Amino acid sequence: MPAQIIDGTALAATVRQEVAEGVEAFLASGGPRPGLAVVLVGNDPASHVYVANKVRQTEAVGMHSVRHDLAADVSEGELLALVQKLNRDPTVHGILVQFPLPAQIDPAAIVDAIAPEKDVDGFNPLNVGRVASGAANGLVPCTPLGVMRLIRSVRTDLAGLGALVVGASNVVGRPMARLLLQAGCTVSIAHHLTTDLAQRTREADILVVATGVPGLIRGQTIKPGSTVIDVGITRIALPSGKTRLVGDVAFDEAVEVAGAITPVPGGVGPMTIAQLLANTLTAARRLQTHVGSRSYA
Numbered sequence: 001m002p003a004q005i006i007d008g009t010a011l012a013a014t015v016r017q018e019v020a021e022g023v024e025a026f027l028a029s030g031g032p033r034p035g036l037a038v039v040l041v042g043n044d045p046a047s048h049v050y051v052a053n054k055v056r057q058t059e060a061v062g063m064h065s066v067r068h069d070l071a072a073d074v075s076e077g078e079l080l081a082l083v084q085k086l087n088r089d090p091t092v093h094g095i096l097v098q099f100p101l102p103a104q105i106d107p108a109a110i111v112d113a114i115a116p117e118k119d120v121d122g123f124n125p126l127n128v129g130r131v132a133s134g135a136a137n138g139l140v141p142c143t144p145l146g147v148m149r150l151i152r153s154v155r156t157d158l159a160g161l162g163a164l165v166v167g168a169s170n171v172v173g174r175p176m177a178r179l180l181l182q183a184g185c186t187v188s189i190a191h192h193l194t195t196d197l198a199q200r201t202r203e204a205d206i207l208v209v210a211t212g213v214p215g216l217i218r219g220q221t222i223k224p225g226s227t228v229i230d231v232g233i234t235r236i237a238l239p240s241g242k243t244r245l246v247g248d249v250a251f252d253e254a255v256e257v258a259g260a261i262t263p264v265p266g267g268v269g270p271m272t273i274a275q276l277l278a279n280t281l282t283a284a285r286r287l288q289t290h291v292g293s294r295s296y297a
Helices: 008-028 045-060 076-088 107-113 125-133 142-152 173-182 197-202 268-289
Strands: 035-041 064-070 094-097 162-166 186-190 206-209 227-230 234-237 243-246
Touching: 008 045, 008 142, 008 268, 035 045, 035 076, 035 268, 045 064, 045 268, 064 076, 076 094, 076 107, 094 268, 125 173, 142 173, 142 227, 142 268, 162 173, 162 197, 173 186, 173 206, 186 197
Parallel strands: 035 064, 035 094, 162 186, 162 206, 206 227
Antiparallel strands: 234 243
């Protein structure tokens, strides 16, 4: 029997509705309209599409949207100055600097400069530490947060399950492993140096794959009945000259073995932006609670 398809598009719509209702309640309680500032550097076509989508969805849930477009040759100092200005802006509760950045800018320096309370991407070292320690006041990276929501849509009790995360990046793999661990899973992480990957994937009740390697995980290497979350997304060329988006999992094979699986596209992607909006609302609530207690010079 084919696996249950986990519809990320539908679940993301549910999250956005929850956020929209949360924004209305926050405003009714006397809170300010939550504001998300997005900074785009350069002319990367994919980044422009992503940013436009984020702006549109931010406004659709009733939030205030601010967009800053900077030239590709902007200096690191100029970008840092803008970040500091947004840190001090009381109408901005979330700050997102769209990656990738041009070579003259150190991404780590930008991430470090964003006020942790406004770091809705969850990349600032303080938030990384908070999430790693299980602290309740950390902002969790959007994609892992979305993946957890997808998993819980089909498996409510994760305690004791074996989870394998394939991919060890700071953006997805490592925070993903921490969230699964906090949910009670027995967690392993695999990466490009793992020599027995197929054996490990065959043992995983929950398999999260985030490598950017198309078709890395084949159907015969998946545990029957497992939950498979495909974070990877790559555009490949077809013989016809057209292109197609594919994931890290060979979907047509995996769907015949897994118990539940996310498609590509339509799985994890929509959830990432939805959780960005949720993080912005969370940040606004916390900043309102602690208004006047922070100063970002």
